[in-house]
Amino acid sequence: MRIIPAIDIIDGKAVRLVKGDYNKKTIYNDDPVAVARSFEDAGLEYLHVVDLDGAKSLKVINTETIADITASTSLKIDFGGGIKSRNDLDQVLDRGVAQVTCGSLAVTDRILVSSWLQEFGPERIILGADVRDKKIATRGWLDQTSVTIDELLSYYATHNLSYAIVTDIHKDGMGQGPSFELYEELIKAFPSIKFVASGGVHSLEDLDRLRKLGLDGAIIGKAIYEEDISLTELAAYVS
Numbered sequence: 316m317r318i319i320p321a322i323d324i325i326d327g328k329a330v331r332l333v334k335g336d337y338n339k340k341t342i343y344n345d346d347p348v349a350v351a352r353s354f355e356d357a358g359l360e361y362l363h364v365v366d367l368d369g370a371k372s373l374k375v376i377n378t379e380t381i382a383d384i385t386a387s388t389s390l391k392i393d394f395g396g397g398i399k400s401r402n403d404l405d406q407v408l409d410r411g412v413a414q415v416t417c418g419s420l421a422v423t424d425r426i427l428v429s430s431w432l433q434e435f436g437p438e439r440i441i442l443g444a445d446v447r448d449k450k451i452a453t454r455g456w457l458d459q460t461s462v463t464i465d466e467l468l469s470y471y472a473t474h475n476l477s478y479a480i481v482t483d484i485h486k487d488g489m490g491q492g493p494s495f496e497l498y499e500e501l502i503k504a505f506p507s508i509k510f511v512a513s514g515g516v517h518s519l520e521d522l523d524r525l526r527k528l529g530l531d532g533a534i535i536g537k538a539i540y541e542e543d544i545s546l547t548e549l550a551a552y553v554s
Contacts, residue, residue: 316525317532318553319361319393319511320354320539322347322384324377325368331537343540351384357546358553362390363480363513363534369397370418370454378406385411395443395480404431408439416480418443419453421471422462429474437477441511444468446497447484464497468505479505480534482513492521495528502529517543519552 322329329344344350351362364384368376375397385392394407395416407415421428421442432440444464445452451462468479481501483494493515501510509531516522517538525533538544 316522316530317361317511318359318522318549319363319532319534320359320549321363321365321513321534321536322350323365323367323536324380324396327377327380329540330367331540341540347380348383348387351388351390353546355388355390358550359546360391360553361532362388362392364392364394364396364412366394366396369403370395371457372397373399375403375406378410381407381412382410393441393480395441408435414439414441414478416441416443418445419458422451422453422460422467425470425474429471432471432475437475440476440478442467442471442476442479443482444479445482445484449497452484464501465504468501468508472505472507476508478509478511478531480511480513483515491515492517493525493533495524498525498530499528519544519548522552 323331324347328342329347329350330342354362366375366377381394391413393414393416394412395418398404398415398417399420404415417428417440444467446464447459449464451460451464451467452458453460483497493512498510498512511532511534512525512530513534516533516535522533
């Protein structure tokens, strides 16, 4: 199972939100590049970056920060937040990210995202599914839809999708453990999709449970910044 530390960006700074609430923001570091370097120095290989400014708006905002991270590290980066057009997609791919996560757009324009899956391949395009009570939330979790996670995955499972990051909004930033039951259900229902867990990880025991369930990866954010899990522990876990 891949261990994927997270950097969420607002105004060029590394932050974390609680349950996606922009009014409950904690700034952890003014320099996301330095944070990314610390992950690489600890021996981690992957990085999950979310442009929260972009997710809230209608385009990618923090492109230069992304460029600085890719230029300063060799981390394999998946990027999400604000991907609304081909121009947005090209901008982040041109800046060196390995994968692009489509969240809101995957709900509002399935035909476009499906065409990208065909053009760029399932290794480059990820589905980002942010879930509240099994229904998808969009635009940085500000808007609630009536689309269910099962409906969305059923569609993309037939359109070349290989990877999905699934976040339980109720768990995000709470440090109370991931949605193990949800992931177990999704893995059984959609065996062709590689699932990445996001939200709630706060211990190595959580990682063990996710690995045993068959998750492809686990994203860790607040637990690192609050030092519930140290980078030394993560490095040892990976090795």
